Amino acid sequence: MTAYLPSLETIAALVKIGLLVGGLMTAAAYLVLLERWIAAWVQDRRGPNRVGIPLTKIRLFGLGQPLADGLKIILKEDFTPKHVDKVLYNAAPLVILAASLAIFAAIPFGSVLPPLNIPGLPDPVPFLVAPGLDVGVLWVFALSSIAVYGVLLGGWASNNKYGFLGGLRSSAQLVAYEIPLGLGLLGVVLAAGSLKLDAIMNAQAQSGVWYAFAQPLGFLVFMVASFAEAARLPFDLPEAEQELVGGYHTEYSGIKLLLFLVSEFLHMITAAFLIVIMFLGGWHLWGVTGAGQEVTWAGALLRFGVLSAKILAVIVFFMLVRWSWPRFRFDQLMSLAWKVMLPLGLANLVTVAAVEEFRPQLVAALGESWATCAAIAAPWAVFFVGWIASGILTPSGTDNRPILTHGPLDIEHELLHGTSEHELAGTR
Amino acid sequence: MKPSDPGITWLEEKPLGLTERLYLPLFLQGLTTTARHMVSPKVTVNFPEQRPAVGNPLIYRGVHRLNRDDEGRVKCVACFLCATACPAHCIDIVATESPWPDREKYPESFQIDELRCIFCGMCEEACPVDAIELTSLLDLTGKSREEMIFDKEKLLSVYDMTKDAEPMKSASLGGTL
Numbered sequence: 001m002t003a004y005l006p007s008l009e010t011i012a013a014l015v016k017i018g019l020l021v022g023g024l025m026t027a028a029a030y031l032v033l034l035e036r037w038i039a040a041w042v043q044d045r046r047g048p049n050r051v052g053i054p055l056t057k058i059r060l061f062g063l064g065q066p067l068a069d070g071l072k073i074i075l076k077e078d079f080t081p082k083h084v085d086k087v088l089y090n091a092a093p094l095v096i097l098a099a100s101l102a103i104f105a106a107i108p109f110g111s112v113l114p115p116l117n118i119p120g121l122p123d124p125v126p127f128l129v130a131p132g133l134d135v136g137v138l139w140v141f142a143l144s145s146i147a148v149y150g151v152l153l154g155g156w157a158s159n160n161k162y163g164f165l166g167g168l169r170s171s172a173q174l175v176a177y178e179i180p181l182g183l184g185l186l187g188v189v190l191a192a193g194s195l196k197l198d199a200i201m202n203a204q205a206q207s208g209v210w211y212a213f214a215q216p217l218g219f220l221v222f223m224v225a226s227f228a229e230a231a232r233l234p235f236d237l238p239e240a241e242q243e244l245v246g247g248y249h250t251e252y253s254g255i256k257l258l259l260f261l262v263s264e265f266l267h268m269i270t271a272a273f274l275i276v277i278m279f280l281g282g283w284h285l286w287g288v289t290g291a292g293q294e295v296t297w298a299g300a301l302l303r304f305g306v307l308s309a310k311i312l313a314v315i316v317f318f319m320l321v322r323w324s325w326p327r328f329r330f331d332q333l334m335s336l337a338w339k340v341m342l343p344l345g346l347a348n349l350v351t352v353a354a355v356e357e358f359r360p361q362l363v364a365a366l367g368e369s370w371a372t373c374a375a376i377a378a379p380w381a382v383f384f385v386g387w388i389a390s391g392i393l394t395p396s397g398t399d400n401r402p403i404l405t406h407g408p409l410d411i412e413h414e415l416l417h418g419t420s421e422h423e424l425a426g427t428r
Numbered sequence: 429m430k431p432s433d434p435g436i437t438w439l440e441e442k443p444l445g446l447t448e449r450l451y452l453p454l455f456l457q458g459l460t461t462t463a464r465h466m467v468s469p470k471v472t473v474n475f476p477e478q479r480p481a482v483g484n485p486l487i488y489r490g491v492h493r494l495n496r497d498d499e500g501r502v503k504c505v506a507c508f509l510c511a512t513a514c515p516a517h518c519i520d521i522v523a524t525e526s527p528w529p530d531r532e533k534y535p536e537s538f539q540i541d542e543l544r545c546i547f548c549g550m551c552e553e554a555c556p557v558d559a560i561e562l563t564s565l566l567d568l569t570g571k572s573r574e575e576m577i578f579d580k581e582k583l584l585s586v587y588d589m590t591k592d593a594e595p596m597k598s599a600s601l602g603g604t605l
Contacts, residue, residue, distance in 0.1 A: 408431035
């Protein structure tokens with residue numbers, strides 16, 4: 001009798017999946033608490049600080065809140081309205097959650113483990129579920145597009161005006177912002193010469209220059225676009241409460257709503273991971289983590305800690321921005337994507353391509369260190385020129401409010417003296 | 429008011445300057461405000477342990493009380509002015525002949541439905557003898573609707589409970605005693 005034994009690599013992958021999914025779900029639950037805390041602190045309130053360890057009086061600053069929140073929403077009635085398309089309605093939350101979790105197969109969550117010397121397991125073991133995946137970035141982007149599909153399905157299958165509008169807005173927004181997102185990404189891929197996210201981190205660690213410094217314009221464009229992709233304020237039009245009730249998840253309740261909300265937080269975590277990995281050096285920190293592939297256990301944990309701290313900082317920034325900036329109007333959103341972010345992304349791409357192309361000549365002409373300085377200075381010059389140009393031209397500042405040639409004073413004049421001389425008053 | 433009224437100043441929205449059109453400076457300004465508020469002192473309190481500060485107890489409108497006079501009798505003369513003034517119709521008085529020589533009537537029963545009350549303070553305004561007053565007690569709770577209908581004894585006990593912390597308002601506000 002020959003039993004099928006999974007290979008050690010499979011077991012290692014399963015262990016990593018278990019750790020990652022468990023970690024992500026816990027992180028999403030605690031990010032809800034963090035979001036509520038930050039919302040409260042920004043508004044001079046105290047925030048949730050009551051729930052501690054269940055059945056005791058210990059409060060722990062409210063760290064038990066995620067448990068209470070989770071229990072509450074799971075135990076709530078899962079109501080399905082009669083007018084929905086049952087199959088798609090039930091499929092949508094699963095699609096979006098599966099897609100947002102599967103993204104993490106290609107995202108490294110640390111550096112590498114020190115050699116374990118287990119026969120059959122290639123050393124060193126990377127903090128990555130699918131280490132052999134050569135198209136990591138493409139995988140991430142393909143799956144984040146599938147997640148949009150879940151939003152659309154949810155909005156459409158709900159057979160509800162608000163849900164439909166939310167899904168519609170979401171599709172237009174995500175299609176528009178995937179282009180600047182891709183352009184920001186292309187610059188990084190050009191500079192690093194690889195589509196693997198761990199290779200991109202290693203390239204930044206080797207050179208010591210994070211891509212946020214080498215490609216400021218790309219960083220800006222990517223950052224703005226990932227806010228839009230994660231549908232966070234100021235780009236949260238798909239679920240603008242004031243206009244659309246709940247947007248695409250208006251008709252959802254109970255555990256299905258929970259799946260939507262968790263995957264929204266997973267989107268934010270993904271965006272923070274991508275920003276940190278591609279632009280903020282990943283696990284690298286000068287003089288602390290080292291840059292090589294040989295690490296001790298302490299070093300591996302330190303790199304994991306540095307990466308997590310950076311990701312947490314980016315997420316806190318996401319949450320602070322939520323309370324700093326009002327939501328864009330839909331036409332402003334679109335013109336920001338197509339008229340500002342797209343040209344800026346192209347400018348960044350051209351600059352990076354030129355710098356990478358002429359780097360050997362620069363090194364030959366100026367020497368290694370001056371060439372690096374020039375390679376950093378040129379994108380910064382482009383950044384300032386592009387920024388000021390977009391400010392002067394204000395393509396996103398279009399004001400399409402009606403131009404009133406017929407003010408309150410004219411109306412008063414008409415009321416007092418009959419029709420005024422403005423025969424065409426009220427037209428633009 | 430007409431649009432051409434001299435009291436109205438019509439303003440045009442100012443065009444954006446370059447700093448505003450560059451967007452990021454304004455964004456940083458907003459972010460600074462947000463960050464400053466995040467660490468600034470909180471305005472809310474941890475309620476059951478800490479009590480919120482009541483501004484001026486003389487003008488605060490909390491739970492009602494029925495004042496007693498110097499001899500410990502209820503001051504109310506059952507004139508029904510408070511019940512008439514009450515917009516929520518939450519005051520129910522049963523008057524009877526007074527056993528004391530200084531007034532004709534006194535309330536045999538005096539009930540306030542605290543759940544119906546809107547805490548507008550009209551009863552307090554209307555009372556000619558300053559018998560009904562609103563205290564600064566703000567956490568009014570109960571386990572049933574019946575419990576929230578305060579009768580005369582309950583209202584008098586509110587006075588006994590609060591008289592030291594909050595003397596009768598009429599004297600400090602220059603009213604009758």
